[in-house]
């Protein structure tokens with residue numbers, strides 16, 4: 001694992017005080033700075049019952065008791081092997097899933113259970129390391145790679161009950177999406193949600209939509225946490241062992257002129273167990289300009305709702321803000337559109 005990290009995240013000189021992490025880098029800043037904040041895993045290790053005020057959500061933002069799990073079974077499950085055989089019904093199911101839910105789970109995806117398990121094991125190995133070891137890969141304040149917290153832009157912002165390791169890995173020269181993306185960039189984020197003694201007062205990850213083209217998420221096989229917003233309700237995405245959760249990101253929403261939805265989602269905390277999630281973001285190259293594709297502005301969807309934006313600017317702009325639902329998508333919206 002440490003091998004994998006050291007290949008992808010360059011070592012930064014770190015300067016730690018108690019459990020806060022800072023990192024300096026000599027390179028020019030490329031992302032808006034994120035304010036250093038405490039390590040949540042360490043807070044829980046020091047005292048499992050403490051939930052400092054900085055993590056406590058306003059009443060209306062807290063996870064509610066009202067159980068929407070009856071809606072979970074409606075979240076579409078797509079069989080990739082059928083799709084690859086050209087099955088029309090499965091294709092229609094995918095089309096509807098992207099329009100109505102923006103989220104679906106994929107089974108028969110061809111990724112071996114051994115590989116999925118290896119990803120889980122190597123991430124667990126990393127998060128189990130002592131803090132000093134993990135902090136050797138601390139996220140510099142002006143970058144999104146490394147171990148720590150991004151999207152913290154003010155001292156009084158309410159914080160998420162989680163830590164993350166984020167890697168921006170490979171540029172894949174794949175034919176299919178290459179034209180749209182110049183070069184596919186793959187970001188990989190591992191989230192670690194320590195248990196929380198007051199799970200009803202905090203959120204593991206604030207509501208947000210992903211700035212990606214698509215996101216592929218592997219969650220814990222048994223511990224629930226991911227919730228998606230569907231028609232104003234927060235619906236849990238119940239884990240199906242070895243299935244992958246896929247969601248439409250902002251880029252597809254923009255390319256499709258809003259036909260396919262990049263949905264708000266969040267993670268809630270668990271009272272007893274730590275949960276991890278392993279998230280792959282496929283994104284375009286920074287220089288790629290994205291705008292609604294000509295054929296997606298059509299008689300059924302005549303009003304163009306997004307302007308042309310350069311992906312790198314879109315991403316960097318979103319990182320200047322705290323995660324707050326779809327607020328960051330405003331940058332690409334045509335002014336007259338709410």
Ligand SMILES: O=C(O)CCC(=O)C(=O)O
Nearest residue numbers: 189191205226267277279
């Ligand atoms: O942990 C989860 O299930 C959600 C994580 C997530 O939405 C993200 O990392 O963008």
Ligand SMILES: [Fe+2]
Nearest residue numbers: 208209210265
């Ligand atoms: Fe997300």
